[in-house]
Amino acid sequence: MPASEELKALVAQLPDPDKNGTYxxxxxxxxxxxxxxxxxLLKGGRDTVLGLIDMLVEPGKGSDLKPxxxxxxLAVHVTGLGDDKARADFAAAAASQMGGDRPKAVQxxxxxxxxxxxxxxxxxxxxxxxxxPELCDDAAGALAAIRDGAAEQLLAALxxxxxxxxxSVIKKLAVLRCQEAAGxxxxxxxxxxxxxxxxxxxxxARIADASAADAxxxxxxxxxxxxxxxxxxACVALAEGLLxxxxxxxxxxxxxxxxxxxxxxxxxxxxxxxxxxxxSAR
Amino acid sequence: xxxxxxxxxxxxxxxxxxxxAAFTIVPRxxxxxxxxxxxxxTFAVGLIGCGGQGGEDVESYIKNAGGSYRMLAACxxxxxxxxxxxxxxxxxxxxxxDFRRLIERKDIDIVSVATPPHWHALLCIAAAQAGKDxxxxxxxxxxxxxxxxxxxxxxxxxxxxxxxxxxRFGAYKSTAGRTIHKIMRxxxxxxxPAVHIHKGGFPVKQYCGLVDPQPQAVPASLDWDLYCxxxxxxxxxxxxxxxxxxxxxxxEGGSLADFAQHYMDPLQWTxxxxxxxxxxxxxCAAPAHPEACGVWAWAELKYADGFTIVLDxxxxxxxxxxxxxxxxQLGDLDEQGRKKVEAMPDPDPPRTFVEAVKTxxxxxxxxxxxHRAVTxxxxxxxxxxxxxxxxxxxxxxxxxxxxxxxxxxxxPMREPxxx
Numbered sequence: 001m002p003a004s005e006e007l008k009a010l011v012a013q014l015p016d017p018d019k020n021g022t023y024x025x026x027x028x029x030x031x032x033x034x035x036x037x038x039x040x041l042l043k044g045g046r047d048t049v050l051g052l053i054d055m056l057v058e059p060g061k062g063s064d065l066k067p068x069x070x071x072x073x074l075a076v077h078v079t080g081l082g083d084d085k086a087r088a089d090f091a092a093a094a095a096s097q098m099g100g101d102r103p104k105a106v107q108x109x110x111x112x113x114x115x116x117x118x119x120x121x122x123x124x125x126x127x128x129x130x131x132x133p134e135l136c137d138d139a140a141g142a143l144a145a146i147r148d149g150a151a152e153q154l155l156a157a158l159x160x161x162x163x164x165x166x167x168s169v170i171k172k173l174a175v176l177r178c179q180e181a182a183g184x185x186x187x188x189x190x191x192x193x194x195x196x197x198x199x200x201x202x203x204x205a206r207i208a209d210a211s212a213a214d215a216x217x218x219x220x221x222x223x224x225x226x227x228x229x230x231x232x233x234a235c236v237a238l239a240e241g242l243l244x245x246x247x248x249x250x251x252x253x254x255x256x257x258x259x260x261x262x263x264x265x266x267x268x269x270x271x272x273x274x275x276x277x278x279x280s281a282r
Numbered sequence: 283x284x285x286x287x288x289x290x291x292x293x294x295x296x297x298x299x300x301x302x303a304a305f306t307i308v309p310r311x312x313x314x315x316x317x318x319x320x321x322x323x324t325f326a327v328g329l330i331g332c333g334g335q336g337g338e339d340v341e342s343y344i345k346n347a348g349g350s351y352r353m354l355a356a357c358x359x360x361x362x363x364x365x366x367x368x369x370x371x372x373x374x375x376x377x378x379x380d381f382r383r384l385i386e387r388k389d390i391d392i393v394s395v396a397t398p399p400h401w402h403a404l405l406c407i408a409a410a411q412a413g414k415d416x417x418x419x420x421x422x423x424x425x426x427x428x429x430x431x432x433x434x435x436x437x438x439x440x441x442x443x444x445x446x447x448x449x450r451f452g453a454y455k456s457t458a459g460r461t462i463h464k465i466m467r468x469x470x471x472x473x474x475p476a477v478h479i480h481k482g483g484f485p486v487k488q489y490c491g492l493v494d495p496q497p498q499a500v501p502a503s504l505d506w507d508l509y510c511x512x513x514x515x516x517x518x519x520x521x522x523x524x525x526x527x528x529x530x531x532x533x534e535g536g537s538l539a540d541f542a543q544h545y546m547d548p549l550q551w552t553x554x555x556x557x558x559x560x561x562x563x564x565x566c567a568a569p570a571h572p573e574a575c576g577v578w579a580w581a582e583l584k585y586a587d588g589f590t591i592v593l594d595x596x597x598x599x600x601x602x603x604x605x606x607x608x609x610x611q612l613g614d615l616d617e618q619g620r621k622k623v624e625a626m627p628d629p630d631p632p633r634t635f636v637e638a639v640k641t642x643x644x645x646x647x648x649x650x651x652x653h654r655a656v657t658x659x660x661x662x663x664x665x666x667x668x669x670x671x672x673x674x675x676x677x678x679x680x681x682x683x684x685x686x687x688x689x690x691x692x693x694p695m696r697e698p699x700x701x
Contacts, residue, residue: 079686
């Protein structure tokens with residue numbers, strides 16, 4: 001939706017940067033002016049949000065400094081009103097402008113602002129963005145920040161994403177400690193891509209999946225260097241998680257394995273960590 | 283056992299010694315040439331981040347603390363900077379653009395982290411997972427949850443961690459500082475009347491980022507994707523790289539993030555706050571830009587016991603005039619309390635990094651203290667970025683009742699990185 005002349009006039013009131021391109025010139029007067037401008041922008045509701053978004057351009061194609069800043073000011077403002085409807089209305093309006101032929105850089109910026117102000121109401125649009133390889137990582141990050149409604153979107157997208165997008169989705173399921181992803185993590189532990197295996201190991205640890213302990217230990221046993229560091233750490237973290245959930249026997253089995261098998265000097269810290277944990281568990 | 287310019291690293295030496303005779307104590311004088319530290323005393327170091335601060339911490343926290351080190355490896359995402367490492371540290375230094383290959387080296391004892399802060403947490407965690415001890419430039423982290431993840435991993439593996447600031451050595455030398463420390467640690471002062479105002483020392487105006495940087499071509503020497511790492515991959519602009527990375531939320535957090543760790547480290551020790559954080563945070567600042575750090579006037583941070591810290595930028599906006607500075611004194615206690623505190627022994631002196639590595643005990647700038655000190659800056663910046671007062675739970679390490687604030691406490695990372 002094109003910005004109205006009234007909106008353009010409001011946005012124009014935002015300060016210009018100084019000669020060096022910074023806001024070091026943001027004095028008290030300008031600060032107070034912005035404070036008064038935000039409620040005026042908010043009064044325009046959905047039309048304001050759509051108009052601001054229409055004024056955004058991709059980097060290198062001109063300056064959108066003021067609408068870029070204005071959209072962010074609104075995003076932050078609506079999170080502090082104590083009015084969830086105002087926040088959700090803003091977020092839904094912004095999310096409605098994703099997709100289509102809008103430049104990907106602009107869509108990425110919308111996702112950044114949704115990461116601040118979005119809630120469950122934008123999970124669907126972000127879920128669609130997961131299927132776009134250029135937007136997937138940003139969308140997955142926003143979903144992981146929003147949490148509410150995120151796991152469903154990530155799980156639904158998983159069969160349809162490849163490569164780095166798949167890594168993003170699996171990793172964010174781990175961030176969310178998604179118990180429903182236990183099978184995903186177990187399967188991904190045998191993936192051909194080391195980054196996916198590491199993500200899976202981390203996910204298993206995050207959800208404290210006792211049933212995956214043997215597979216995780218075997219993976220760590222089999223690998224070297226960077227991957228082994230990560231998988232060793234996932235083993236220890238899994239044992240800690242199991243202990244915290246009262247699954248002492250399962251945790252002790254992991255620690256015992258690590259204590260017996262990490263015998264080289266370069267893995268002394270793993271062995272000692274396991275030994276300390278065993279001593280305190282007994 | 284790998285030779286390093288005719289010498290052996292401490293780690294390699296210990297590995298060999300352990301294999302040969304696990305219970306033999308080798309005197310420190312053995313094997314060292316005339317005027318040289320023996321290998322059992324020489325730390326093998328890998329440096330990640332070869333910019334301005336690269337190598338400063340090994341000088342400050344190893345050499346100047348009476349230790350000896352050999353730089354074996356250096357890593358940077360900029361090949362130009364990387365080339366300088368050989369000139370600075372010698373031909374034995376192997377060069378890497380991927381830190382993972384440096385971390386994998388089994389002959390390195392200590393990893394010195396001197397990258398921009400958005401990489402600090404991941405590098406510290408990776409080093410700890412690989413069993414290395416850590417020197418980490420300040421500020422320790424870019425957001426609060428990173429700090430807790432570093433603390434967890436460092437403690438999990440019993441690693442020694444030293445943050446790149448040493449103010450608490452000076453705080454310990456102060457008789458008044460030790461007395462305050464004892465009063466606070468005694469638990470006898472239930473309501474703390476102290477107000478510490480740190481005025482100035484923050485280059486507020488200098489540390490403002492560009493609000494509309496237009497994309498430029500990435501220099502051939504730079505791996506821009508790896509530089510951005512866990513932070514958003516934005517179009518390259520030279521102002522986002524080098525010294526001025528400090529002026530962007532993606533990599534650091536302006537003058538507050540860059541300096542507060544220095545100022546808060548000794549104060550936090552003196553007031554016995556190494557294991558907690560403020561609970562109420564207010565600030566006065568211009569509306570914050572989404573990417574570029576901007577101007578701010580002050581931040582007021584209050585602990586649960588009433589102790590208040592004010593960070594007064596003293597460069598922009600209205601002056602802080604809410605409270606006057608006030609120190610804790612013995613007179614704040616009743617007579618019985620004063621006697622108890624006067625009878626308390628002095629706290630243990632802070633331990634240098636070198637001593638800590640050798641004894642496997644906590645270094646002065648240990649990981650929890652460093653995390654809590656930089657948390658002060660992060661909380662102030664969260665309040666500035668949101669333009670409102672926040673309340674913080676220092677145990678759960680979450681902002682109370684403010685979802686947007688918590689999305690700055692923990693920020694999911696760009697793939698393939700995670701905490």
